[in-house]
Amino acid sequence: MDESSLADAGLRTTLPRRLILNIMENSAQRHLGAEDIYRALHESGEEVGIATVYRVLTQFEQSGIVIRHRFDGDKAYYELNDEEHHDHMVCVECGRVFEFIDDAIEQRQREVASAAGFVLQDHSLCLYGVCEGMQFSEKCSMPKESEPGIYQVEED
Amino acid sequence: MDESSLADAGLRTTLPRRLILNIMENSAQRHLGAEDIYRALHESGEEVGIATVYRVLTQFEQSGIVIRHRFDGDKAYYELNDEEHHDHMVCVECGRVFEFIDDAIEQRQREVASAAGFVLQDHSLCLYGVCEGMQFSEKCSMPKESEPGIYQVEED
DNA sequence: TTTATTGCAAAACCTTTGCATGTAT
């Protein structure tokens, strides 16, 4: 995912767009809210308006550069679309977001949709619970989001 | 689910609470937004403030009388908690919400969580697509929500 | 130069809250 994705998406290569793309690529957190990005911009001295952040994120979503999530709260979270579909687990204690892939669930969803005559376009699955780290300590000790963190469960 | 559920929940039996419970029990739509309920109240001549609607729905959720969903948009939808867990399919064309139960998916979620050391508390799964009715006509011809509409897919 | 993009402030939208009044127990 480099800057050419902007051109590919039919978006002019502007400073705000390059900056936001950069932040999302280099953030320790894969899942960022608009306000997080706005804050990161200002912390690095870049004066980009919050309206622009929202507009850019919306354009990024429409062109497939990012995926917008709305886990459980009232604000949206954005993550780069790495073309590898995954679902999410959110720790209700520490708020951290984990990703996982499970082919059996994916397959089953297709069957459910098909059985109901539904043409499946998309889905969102989010598990809520307490992560391993928070079960035994105040501080979460699970791998950071910036580390490889996709759990692939073995098929039976 | 009758009015005694209010007492069971430790909530005083007040007019607004009875009215809202009634609307949710008798609505053709199982999934209602706060505004929908507010409108229904006013259409039947009951003067209940929108703040009360929100407060009552929050209390209902906290006492397990209703379940709050936040499908994809920015507003919340509430449905009576019939004690039978199910997931949802939302038609992106007509907006109708369908319910389904799939034990294989439920089981697999437990396995995924467990494999990640996660203590699972809850989950939300929503499939998005085009319902059968909308594939062939302008008008959706799928069973109305008020009719029995839970799709139970056979296990393999 | 032409068209898209930005910034600002204002508004839209859904939801929550403070406070005085009213109601259930």
Next chain:
DNA sequence: ATACATGCAAAGGTTTTGCAATAAA
């Protein structure tokens, strides 16, 4: 009588929009 519930209006948080100024093509 007491504690809880309500209505109103005001405020909260997030996201969108109008419009004049600016920058990319």
